[in-house]
Amino acid sequence: MAASMWFGVLEQGLLWGVMVLGVYITFRVLNFPDLTVDGSFTLGAAVAARIIFEGYDPWLGTMLALFCGAAAGCITGFLNTRLRIAPLLSGILMMIALYSVNLRVMGGKSMLSLLRMDTIYTDVVGTGIPENLAAAVLGLGTVILTTYILYIFLQTELGMALRATGDNEQMICSLGVNTDTTKILGLALGNGLVALSGALVAQYQSYSDVGMGIGMIVVGLASVIVGEVIFGTSTLFRHLTAVVLGSIVYRAVIALVMRMGLPTTDLKLFTAVLVVLAMSSPLIKEKLGRLSRGKEGSQGAVNNKSYENI
Template sequence: MLYALTGSLEAGVIYALMALGVYVTFRILDFPDLTVDGSFATGGAVAAVMITSGYSPLLATLGALLAGCVAGTVTGLLHTKGKINTLLSGIISMIALYSINLRIMGKANTPLLGESTLFTQLKSFLSSLQPLAILAAVGIFVLLIKWAIDWFLDTEIGLAIRATGDNTKMIRSLSANTDNMKIIGLSLSNGLVALSGALFAQYQEFADVSMGIGIIIIGLASVIMGEAVFGHASIRRATFAVIGGAIVYRLIIMLALRIGLNPNDLKLLTAVIVVAALVMSRVLTTWKERRMRSFQEDAPHLSIDHGARGESHAET
């Protein structure tokens, strides 16, 4: 049980990078980007091929990050310069990346057994921290990425990206180039997703051309569930919630498998989790709105009663 729990936490932290990427497009840019299904596998493919070709795992991981940024940039160009619908531009990139990933690996699967990866190096370097070496190292790394995203979204460019997602017409009226903001946001998002894919491929010791199928649903589940459970009042809280959502998702999957769920039903379970998170979020929002409305309606009566008591006290 302890081994399964540790493994779920490790996978959840790795998936958190992907969820942060989905958050950037889904919440910040308001762009339903399906490229992530392809860019996740692209990250794994690039990292696996570079590692098996003799490159250092760190350089391979950086190469995967760059490949993801390129994939996101292409999606952004299709949408902004090609005037292609948001969903369709993501679908086109996702389909193209499937063939590109096959070209990169030259086959459907590239094993990393016996190869030096970031995680084998971590295990040997932090042998005294076993079995928590991977969890501690990746956890710190993800928190650093979270801090970097929080900082970036508070910069001038980051604020412009946020404004583009909130109100494109308004930010365009202020002479801001919304096309460039979308391209930067999509590049950042898919770079994070590919980075997650590269780490996950090294973690499971193989890269597969189909490893990204359904990853967008997992990302959405992490974002929606994290926001429903941990809240999203600010950017910093929202990014923390996304990380928490990814970890909670993996823990739910672990518990489902422990109680005997058929692994073939995991995608169905993910869909159920997304629906439940959406419904929970809607119910909580409605409850808060009603509570606030009730408080606002009662406030004038409370002030009148308080004033009446003050007048009667003055008369006495």
């Protein structure tokens, strides 16, 4: 019982880990609070499910999901850079618009079942991998490949321009980079990964649901922060690995609290509280430190790794 629970944690951590890498790109690298994620996760699930439902190749559906997510990210980027709509609002608008789009993609139904249909997992089982390992193997493969590609990409000229756009826009602009382009590129990349994760998850649980992306941004954020706090961010490679591991840790925490009796319906509340605690932890630490030091020690500066800017 316990062993199978931990195995499920690993599977989920890996499959949703692709989404967490996407959130890492927009939130951390690009420093863009992108709420499109809630819509693009479902978009990926919907596109893959519909393609499979219509009897086409599941790999085609999964790839198409990636591109549709990237397109959604491009539109958010367009709203923000060309139409000068604030980042938060651009994302919210896209998230709402995608809700209708996702319903259309699923043929007007709020749920599309993939029971007894061929998915990428059944394909993997066909190559001789045991059925109970299929999701873990595919998840692990996807996460390793994605992490590796991101690691290489973020060190290319273009990737460095992307990171600098999130760090110091004025500076990289004065070095000749069109920051509108890099923002659109980053949002496309991030949302493409989020949609890919949605496609993997839909096939994993054998259905896509129009509400499955609700709160996804908070889940992504929780995983990113938990990973950063536990595993550190000193180098690019470490940071990337940390957020993936953060995704697994997050799933483990969720599995534990549910085992302890937390109703499924309270999960989103729990996740939100978790993110609030993680984000305010520098401030809380500071206050606690001040209390324990008594009245004289009042000058401890807040650790500037606080998350106020997101």
